[in-house]
Amino acid sequence: MPKVKPRVKSVKDLTELCKRLRSSAKNFKSKLTICGGTGCHASRSQDVIDAVKKELKKRKLEKSVRVRVTGCHGFCEQGPLMILEPGNIFYCGLKPGDAGEIIAETILKGEVIERLLYTDPVTSNKVQTEAEIPFYRAQDRQLLAQNRHVDPCSIEDYIAIGGYSALAKTLTEFSPEKVIKEVKISGLRGRGGGGFPTARKWAECRSAPGEEKYVICNADEGDPGAYMDRSILEGNPHLVIEGMMIGAWAIGARQGYIYVRNEYPLAVKHARIAIQQAREYGLLGDDILGGGFSFDMEICRGGGAFVCGESTALMASLEGKVGEPRPKDVHTVTDGLWHKPTTLNNVETWANVPLIISNGAAWFAGKGTKGSKGTKIFALTGRVKNTGLVEVAMGTPLRTIVFDIGGGAINGRAVKAVQTGGPSGGCLPLDRLDLPVDFDALYDAGSMVGSGGIVVMDEKTCMVDVAKYFLAFLQDESCGKCAPCRLGIDRMLEIVTDITEGRGRPEQIDLLKELADTVASASLCGLGKTSPNPVLSTLRYFPEEYEAHVNEKRCPAGVCRELIEYEIDAEKCNGCGACRRACPHGAIKGKKKEAHVIDSHKCQKCGICLSECKFDSIIVT
Amino acid sequence: MGKYVTLKIDGAGIRAPKGSSVLDVAIEYGICIPHLCHVSNLSDIGACRLCIVENIVNGRSKITTSCTLGVQEGMVILSNTERIKKLRRNIAELLVAQAPNSRAIQDVAVRCGVKEVRYPFRNSDCVLCGRCVRVCEEMWQARAIGFVGRGKDRHVDFPFGVRPDFCKKCGSCIDLCPMTITPCDGPMKPGKEYLCGKCESQLSMASGAMEDTCVWCELGKGFRCARYGHQ
Numbered sequence: 001m002p003k004v005k006p007r008v009k010s011v012k013d014l015t016e017l018c019k020r021l022r023s024s025a026k027n028f029k030s031k032l033t034i035c036g037g038t039g040c041h042a043s044r045s046q047d048v049i050d051a052v053k054k055e056l057k058k059r060k061l062e063k064s065v066r067v068r069v070t071g072c073h074g075f076c077e078q079g080p081l082m083i084l085e086p087g088n089i090f091y092c093g094l095k096p097g098d099a100g101e102i103i104a105e106t107i108l109k110g111e112v113i114e115r116l117l118y119t120d121p122v123t124s125n126k127v128q129t130e131a132e133i134p135f136y137r138a139q140d141r142q143l144l145a146q147n148r149h150v151d152p153c154s155i156e157d158y159i160a161i162g163g164y165s166a167l168a169k170t171l172t173e174f175s176p177e178k179v180i181k182e183v184k185i186s187g188l189r190g191r192g193g194g195g196f197p198t199a200r201k202w203a204e205c206r207s208a209p210g211e212e213k214y215v216i217c218n219a220d221e222g223d224p225g226a227y228m229d230r231s232i233l234e235g236n237p238h239l240v241i242e243g244m245m246i247g248a249w250a251i252g253a254r255q256g257y258i259y260v261r262n263e264y265p266l267a268v269k270h271a272r273i274a275i276q277q278a279r280e281y282g283l284l285g286d287d288i289l290g291g292g293f294s295f296d297m298e299i300c301r302g303g304g305a306f307v308c309g310e311s312t313a314l315m316a317s318l319e320g321k322v323g324e325p326r327p328k329d330v331h332t333v334t335d336g337l338w339h340k341p342t343t344l345n346n347v348e349t350w351a352n353v354p355l356i357i358s359n360g361a362a363w364f365a366g367k368g369t370k371g372s373k374g375t376k377i378f379a380l381t382g383r384v385k386n387t388g389l390v391e392v393a394m395g396t397p398l399r400t401i402v403f404d405i406g407g408g409a410i411n412g413r414a415v416k417a418v419q420t421g422g423p424s425g426g427c428l429p430l431d432r433l434d435l436p437v438d439f440d441a442l443y444d445a446g447s448m449v450g451s452g453g454i455v456v457m458d459e460k461t462c463m464v465d466v467a468k469y470f471l472a473f474l475q476d477e478s479c480g481k482c483a484p485c486r487l488g489i490d491r492m493l494e495i496v497t498d499i500t501e502g503r504g505r506p507e508q509i510d511l512l513k514e515l516a517d518t519v520a521s522a523s524l525c526g527l528g529k530t531s532p533n534p535v536l537s538t539l540r541y542f543p544e545e546y547e548a549h550v551n552e553k554r555c556p557a558g559v560c561r562e563l564i565e566y567e568i569d570a571e572k573c574n575g576c577g578a579c580r581r582a583c584p585h586g587a588i589k590g591k592k593k594e595a596h597v598i599d600s601h602k603c604q605k606c607g608i609c610l611s612e613c614k615f616d617s618i619i620v621t
Numbered sequence: 622m623g624k625y626v627t628l629k630i631d632g633a634g635i636r637a638p639k640g641s642s643v644l645d646v647a648i649e650y651g652i653c654i655p656h657l658c659h660v661s662n663l664s665d666i667g668a669c670r671l672c673i674v675e676n677i678v679n680g681r682s683k684i685t686t687s688c689t690l691g692v693q694e695g696m697v698i699l700s701n702t703e704r705i706k707k708l709r710r711n712i713a714e715l716l717v718a719q720a721p722n723s724r725a726i727q728d729v730a731v732r733c734g735v736k737e738v739r740y741p742f743r744n745s746d747c748v749l750c751g752r753c754v755r756v757c758e759e760m761w762q763a764r765a766i767g768f769v770g771r772g773k774d775r776h777v778d779f780p781f782g783v784r785p786d787f788c789k790k791c792g793s794c795i796d797l798c799p800m801t802i803t804p805c806d807g808p809m810k811p812g813k814e815y816l817c818g819k820c821e822s823q824l825s826m827a828s829g830a831m832e833d834t835c836v837w838c839e840l841g842k843g844f845r846c847a848r849y850g851h852q
Contacts, residue, residue: 305771322768327667327689480749480768480775482668487715490773491740511739518711521684521704522670 007282010290011168014159021160028066030107031085033148036069037231038266039076039388044096048080051099065107068157071147071235071270074389075135078118083148088129091116121385121407135386138404140367140393142375143351147235152270155277158238164283166354170246171291174357176206179250183353186361187373192218192309192346193421193450194526195372195439201343205251205333208341213253215244216337216344218314219260219267222306223422224473226453228377229347231389233260233267236351237274241297243350245288246357248295251343256297259314263304271299306423306477310525311336311344313479324479325525346451348377368394372438376449382419382456383409390454392437399433402456413458417541421450423470423477424530426537427463446537448530462559463542464549468496470534478527485528488519492535501562504550513539558620561605565621570595572617579609579618628696630674643687643698644672654700655709655732657716657725658750659688660797663759668751670712671729675699684708710734720748721814725799735816742814746800749775753794763787766794 008014034040034049049069056062073081078092084106091102091113098116105111117126118133130136150157158164170179184199205213217240221229233240244256260267275297278284286294300318307313308323315337317323336342352374356364364374372394378401380390385407392401398418402408409415417427420437426447428435435441439449457466471493480486492515495508516532516539523529539546548554555563568579568588575593587603590596598609610618625636630647637646642665647654657669665688675682676690677697687700699705713733717726718740726748751768754777758764765788769778779785795801804817 307771327686329685329690476772478772480770480772481666483670483716483748484712486749486772486775487719491715491718494740514711518708518715522673522708522712524667524670524686 007280008164008289009282011172014164014168014289018159018162018165021156025066025160027064029064030066032065032067032102032107033083033085034067034069035071035073035079035081037072037076037147037235038227039072040079040081041266043076043079045080045094047096048082048094048099051096052103055099055103059103061103061107065103068151070150071152072144072231072389073130073148074139074141074144074231074391075133075386076388077386083130087112088131090118090128090130090133092118134407135388135390135405138396138400139391140375140396141391142355143232143236143239143348143377144389144391146239147231150236150238152235152237153273155238155274155281155283158236162358163238163354164242166357167242167245167283168289170249170357171289171293174249176250176252179246179357180206182361183250183356184361186356186364187368187371188349188352188356188364189372189439190346191348191352191376191451193424193448195443195449198345198349201333201345202247202250204331205341205343208334210341212255212340213251214337214340214342215248215251215253215256216314216318216342217244217256217258217260217347217350218309218311218344219258219264219271219347220302220309220314221261221264221347221451222304222309222477223451223453225381225455226379226422226451228379228389228452230264230267232347232351232377233258233264234270237267237271238278239351239354240271240347241274241278241284243353244297245284245295246353247343247345247350249293251341253343254294254296256295257300257318257337258297259300259302259308259318261304262301268299268301275299305479306473307479307525307527310527312525314344315342324481325527327524348452369436369438369441371440372449376437376452378437378452378454380406380454380456382454383411383413383415383458383461384456385410395436395438397434397436398428398454401437401454402433406456409456409458411458413460415456416459416461417457417463417466419447419455419457419466419534420453421448421533422453423473424448424527424533425450425453426533427457427466427541428537429541432541446540447533460557460559462500462555462557463538463545464496464500464555465557465559467534467538468493468500471496471531474527474531478531482524482528484519485523485525485531488515488523488528489531491515492519492532496535499546499549500555500560502549502553502560504546506550509539509546509550564605565600566598566603566605566607566609567619567621568596568598569617569619572615574615574617576615578612578614582608582612584608626692626694626696628692628694628698630698631700637692639692641692643674643690643692643696645688646692647687647698647700652700654687655713655729656688657729657748657799658752660752660756663752663755665689666751666755668749669716671709671716671733673705673708673712675702675705706734714738715740716748717816719743719745720800721816722746722803722808723748723800724802724804724817727804727817730816738816742812744809744811744814747777748799749777750799751777752797752799753777756793756797760793761789761791763789763791765789 080094082091120127149161180199180202188198189195219229219233284296302308305323308317310325311332313323313325332342367374375391375393377391381387390405417429419427442448475489475493478485495512498504516536520532548556558564573595580588585602585604587599588596627636654672656672667686667689672687674687710733713730714735717730718738720726721742757766
């Protein structure tokens with residue numbers, strides 16, 4: 001007989017279920033939490049999970065030790081990660097072979113395995129718990145902290161930590177107007193990039209005429225290097241669902257959609273399971289918790305077009321049309337999906353809603369700056385030591401994120417710039433890193449918070465090349481509907497390519513500025529309007545690099561192939577021959593134990609010799 | 622009552638029927654806002670962005686296309702400010718650099734004040750204004766052609782590149798295409814493109830004598846300028 005899931009018919013049912021789940025959790029002596037998020041999955045956490053389960057079965061410990069595979073813990077750099085309870089022992093960089101030792105030593109004897117602990121890079125001390133690690137210490141983890149306690153495929157886990165209680169509170173104590181008022185007091189602003197006040201969007205959608213309304217969750221995250229929405233949806237899908245239900249109650253919607261990229265298979269799977277479970281428990285469907293509120297939702301998979309993150313394009317795609325934006329002279333809150341009033345919010349925005357309702361608007365508004373409240377998750381990537389997901393209170397200086405949490409640049413190099421906000425954001429130089437992460441402050445500095453990607457660049461990064469990379473990305477992802485975006489980005493890329501390949505002329509820099517202004521002002525949608533940001537911000541903060549490329553035909557960072565030459569420093573070269581053997585083009589000549597020479601005609605500037613030489617004798621000029 | 626709204630375009634008080642677009646109203650009243658993708662009686666998609674105007678909302682100027690902007694009571698529209706002129710010139714420059722072999726686009730470029738083209742010419746044969754696609758879909762309900770691809774690869778084509786049976790060969794797409802009228806001196810050869818600026822109407826505007834006024838150019842007739850569409 002399949003076990004029939006209890007249907008939660010009222011708020012009382014929910015509280016009782018929560019109590020029952022909590023007490024049954026005490027049956028386990030110890031708990032093993034292993035990160036199964038995409039970052040750790042890539043460092044083979046599945047093998048570790050299988051090995052641990054096999055080992056437990058062998059020792060017949062399955063009943064007393066609970067293995068919980070969770071979503072992302074954030075410190076992806078050190079993965080796979082494991083947390084053992086009791087004791088909150090934090091192990092990192094695990095291998096499948098470690099499973100036996102962990103169970104024999106830590107679980108059975110309660111002894112800590114030094115080798116698997118995290119080493120503080122500054123003091124070289126071994127650190128036992130998560131809280132002591134510098135990466136976690138400077139963070140303020142509200143959304144991500146839950147990931148650790150929740151198996152994304154188990155609604156019971158979510159209910160046990162108090163899940164759906166915010167929904168219960170909303171349905172029993174709050175009128176829709178009060179929900180909107182509460183969100184307004186909290187000062188929550190859209191986390192997807194625009195930073196539009198969420199409460200205003202909801203209020204406009206609520207007052208829009210029409211019976212049928214929709215809520216949509218935008219999980220079409222496409223910025224290179226950003227994966228915070230992915231991690232929330234993979235790690236804690238019920239939080240997003242609960243947030244959407246509260247939002248739907250506030251605006252008067254009965255149907256919701258999660259628009260998620262098909263390239264996020266785990267997020268699609270977990271969200272699907274979560275919706276199924278919520279339906280089984282009666283948390284989705286008719287008369288939810290006996291409060292007379294009916295709501296259901298569906299998943300829609302996106303085809304991987306970056307432009308479908310734009311609200312109108314997303315809705316077109318959801319309707320089954322070509323994912324192209326349309327003019328937004330009438331806002332989507334009155335004329336959205338199927339021409340009905342629609343509220344579209346980002347994953348992280350929805351995820352914040354239950355926290356605001358349970359902890360109160362004042363709690364949320366207590367964090368952050370004047371214009372930006374609460375916490376924000378950033379995906380810290382690039383040439384930085386500790387890559388991973390970082391959640392900080394708004395207003396935290398970028399410097400704290402890059403240096404205190406991120407640990408600075410890798411290989412002891414100097415940080416040169418930080419790119420925030422993905423392809424539509426801008427590059428900020430080192431002396432601007434004291435800027436707080438705040439929607440308005442970053443916007444004024446020519447960048448943006450965006451969806452929350454932070455890419456750290458070191459001194460070996462050419463800023464013109466960075467601009468070229470982002471333009472190429474945007475040219476690829478532009479839908480091509482409107483002329484300024486399609487032709488303008490193409491021409492900007494043409495000019496920047498000319499500059500990096502040594503054909504740049506001084507007047508082209510002015511043309512680039514003028515063109516950037518045109519594209520920013522006249523484009524149809526957000527993608528086009530923000531597309532010149534990488535060019536404008538690099539032109540603003542690193543004009544000398546453009547000038548060096550154009551006037552001196554020189555790439556100061558030694559990146560642009562057409563402008564650099566590889567040479568061997570005869571004094572440092574000891575003739576080991578490593579570079580000669582490695583060169584795929586046969587461009588390096590020289591006798592053993594004598595200084596080698598690079599034939600510049602044959603050299604393809606691939607840089608392999610540079611990485612092979614152990615004596616720093618290859619110079620890039 | 623209630624069927625009309627009053628708004629101001631470039632300072633002129635205008636009474637316009639509800640539901641019409643700012644561009645239609647402006648043309649009706651003889652305020653010539655350059656446009657390319659707009660065709661009367663077809664839907665507007667705001668693709669060419671030439672008809673941009675400044676819409677003043679609460680003292681703040683918002684740049685948007687007038688073809689997609691519906692008239693509203695008390696609206697203040699500026700269609701010819703220095704900023705708009707500059708943006709329009711740059712967009713027209715991009716278009717004419719892409720497709721110099723169209724008299725229509727050459728004309729629009731000169732009308733928008735393009736004096737030189739600072740980009741290498743590309744001699745493409747389509748600017749993706751989408752007139753053909755919309756007339757096929759909306760006027761004839763045929764959908765025999767559509768946009769294919771994204772970004773740089775976007776182009777107009779038959780479904781799967783084969784002319785379908787439901788294409789009635791009506792020729793409307795060709796009629797409306799701005800690329801079918803070649804420049805006065807004939808098609809320009811690749812590598813030998815230039816900004817034409819030869820027509821009388823163009824010259825009169827380029828010299829500034831009749832700047833910003835629609836001259837009811839003959840070209841507009843053949844090209845089905847929205848102005849003639851109303852006749």
